[in-house]
Amino acid sequence: NAGVTQTPKFRILKIGQSMTLQCTQDMNHNYMYWYRQDPGMGLKLIYYSVGAGITDKGEVPNGYNVSRSTTEDFPLRLELAAPSQTSVYFCASSYTDNEKLFFGSGTQLSVL
Amino acid sequence: DAKTTQPPSMDCAEGRAANLPCNHSTISGNEYVYWYRQIHSQGPQYIIHGLKNNETNEMASLIITEDRKSSTLILPHATLRDTAVYYCIALSNSGYALNFGKGTSLLVTP
Numbered sequence: 001n002a003g004v005t006q007t008p009k010f011r012i013l014k015i016g017q018s019m020t021l022q023c024t025q026d027m028n029h030n031y032m033y034w035y036r037q038d039p040g041m042g043l044k045l046i047y048y049s050v051g052a053g054i055t056d057k058g059e060v061p062n063g064y065n066v067s068r069s070t071t072e073d074f075p076l077r078l079e080l081a082a083p084s085q086t087s088v089y090f091c092a093s094s095y096t097d098n099e100k101l102f103f104g105s106g107t108q109l110s111v112l
Numbered sequence: 113d114a115k116t117t118q119p120p121s122m123d124c125a126e127g128r129a130a131n132l133p134c135n136h137s138t139i140s141g142n143e144y145v146y147w148y149r150q151i152h153s154q155g156p157q158y159i160i161h162g163l164k165n166n167e168t169n170e171m172a173s174l175i176i177t178e179d180r181k182s183s184t185l186i187l188p189h190a191t192l193r194d195t196a197v198y199y200c201i202a203l204s205n206s207g208y209a210l211n212f213g214k215g216t217s218l219l220v221t222p
Binding site: 004033035040041042043044045048058059088090092097098100101102103104105106108 | 144146148153154155156157158161199203204208209210211212213214215
């Protein structure tokens with residue numbers, strides 16, 4: 001199993017541009033999550049999904065959108081990039097809630 | 113989910129036991145204590161979790177006090193590769209980890 005795969009690994013955006021961070025998992029996990037981690041800080045939950053077709057907001061959802069059309073994929077969309085969205089983004093999955101999370105290797109995003 | 117408090121940093125000599133404390137004084141009866149670690153800028157890695165009993169696996173041991181208000185993660189023989197940020201979070205059965213906090217930065221020295 002590849003586990004949780006995120007692409008791209010690095011990206012630089014200009015203010016106002018849009019992009020989609022991709023996340024896919026091959027463990028047949030129902031739950032998927034997007035976190036962001038600012039320098040020197042812990043991870044904060046942006047959005048999560050408990051199954052295909054179901055998404056919900058986490059602690060810091062503003063400026064982001066998600067969709068979950070399949071069990072495997074959980075893309076994160078930035079519509080109008082802002083410097084405040086410069087961060088490292090981690091996708092994670094788990095089989096159910098209250099189960100250990102498996103994380104991807106992250107996407108480092110800079111908005112200039 | 114209950115708030116957890118951890119010291120910002122700790123040192124440990126290689127080969128010695130690393131004991132990382134976590135305070136979760138407001139934890140409720142159905143909340144588990146989870147530990148993750150993050151090596152450099154990689155994605156966090158699950159270590160161990162428990163509810164009330166002490167737990168051990170191939171990576172570490174978790175000691176939870178009888179009143180469940182605090183816990184200690186023990187790395188029995190720390191190596192240089194254990195240098196990482198360690199996060200303690202409390203999570204209920206249907207809860208999601210909203211915020212990992214800043215964790216404890218453990219430095220293992222030769």
